[in-house]
Amino acid sequence: MNLSSSPARVVSLHLHPVEPGTQLQMIPEINVVAGKGILGEPRYFGKLSRKTGKPSRRQVSLIEREQIAEHAATLGLESIPPGVVRANVETEGIDLIQHLGKQIQIGDALLFLYEGRTPCGQMDAICAGLRGLMENNRQGVMAEIVRSGTIRQGDLITCRD
DSSP, rough: OOOOOOOOOEEEEEEEEETTTTTTTEHHHHHHHTTTTTTTTTTTTTTTTTTTTOOOOOEEEEEEHHHHHHHHHHHTTTTOOOOTTOOSEEESOOGGGTTTTSSSEEETTTEEEEEOOOOHHHHHHSTTTTHHHHHOOOOOEEEEEEEEEETTTTTTTEEOO
């Protein structure tokens, strides 16, 4: 993946719709709550794990715009618009997979990147072959909210080692 030399930042933010499978809503900022997820996110906020009964780790998803552009080029597409790959936070200037197991700060929120996203079948509805391209560390990451805060479009991302 070709990352820019500019600082890592948030490019766009998205909320899942109440109706599964419909278009995500692009918004200028999100409020995240430690241990719960994105306030107002109907799909994941405050969900409990079926296995443990504890709060679900699946609280926010992130992916790099550079990765999305690479997939679009491979598939012969001019682009894939923001929000279409169904991640809450789209970034640029950071290789998220390289930071698995670490914390990142965005705005005043602190997130722990714990695993790569699992691409769903809806990716092939965008373009045949996209789901396969999003395997093997080319699909973005899932994160838990460690410290509550507000994340805004344009916020810088700082890696905490």
